[in-house]
Amino acid sequence: MPISSLARLHLLNALFGHLTGDDLFLARQIEDAVEAALPPEPGLEQWMTAVVELAGRLPVPATDAGFSWLQVDPEMTALGTLGLRRPFLTTLGRLAGRRRGTLLVTGLHQHFSPGRGRSGKRRQNPAEDAAGYLRGLAAARCPAGLALTLLIT
Numbered sequence: 001m002p003i004s005s006l007a008r009l010h011l012l013n014a015l016f017g018h019l020t021g022d023d024l025f026l027a028r029q030i031e032d033a034v035e036a037a038l039p040p041e042p043g044l045e046q047w048m049t050a051v052v053e054l055a056g057r058l059p060v061p062a063t064d065a066g067f068s069w070l071q072v073d074p075e076m077t078a079l080g081t082l083g084l085r086r087p088f089l090t091t092l093g094r095l096a097g098r099r100r101g102t103l104l105v106t107g108l109h110q111h112f113s114p115g116r117g118r119s120g121k122r123r124q125n126p127a128e129d130a131a132g133y134l135r136g137l138a139a140a141r142c143p144a145g146l147a148l149t150l151l152i153t
Helices: 005-020 024-036 044-057 082-093 126-141
Strands: 065-071 100-106 147-152
Touching: 005 024, 005 044, 005 065, 005 100, 005 147, 024 044, 065 082, 082 100, 082 126, 126 147
Parallel strands: 065 100, 100 147
Antiparallel strands: none
């Protein structure tokens, strides 16, 4: 599932907040510059690599803001939501010591599609159940002092 434009802007604000001041218009300008340097319709990994390289070239790193990314794969989902716990907490832990952080979880809806696993009255949409589980886990285990933005695609 492709990452939405709004999610990209929030990611750019996480990395370049010291430049954009959390202004989505300025983040859009950075997004346009990154996309102009890439071939048409780049993949998510190619886009993320270009953004991280650009952030690394800046003279002043953003120490109060952080970004972390978790790509959900079939091995993680073999045990259902329980298999997501350890990788999610490890990814969340990378944001410790920051005042603001953005955690992007991709591939969740792809690997928790309806029809997989048990279903019933209480379990109508496994992807939404997994997203709710991750939201609850983030609320319970978020490092102290971290204002977290959780993006799930």
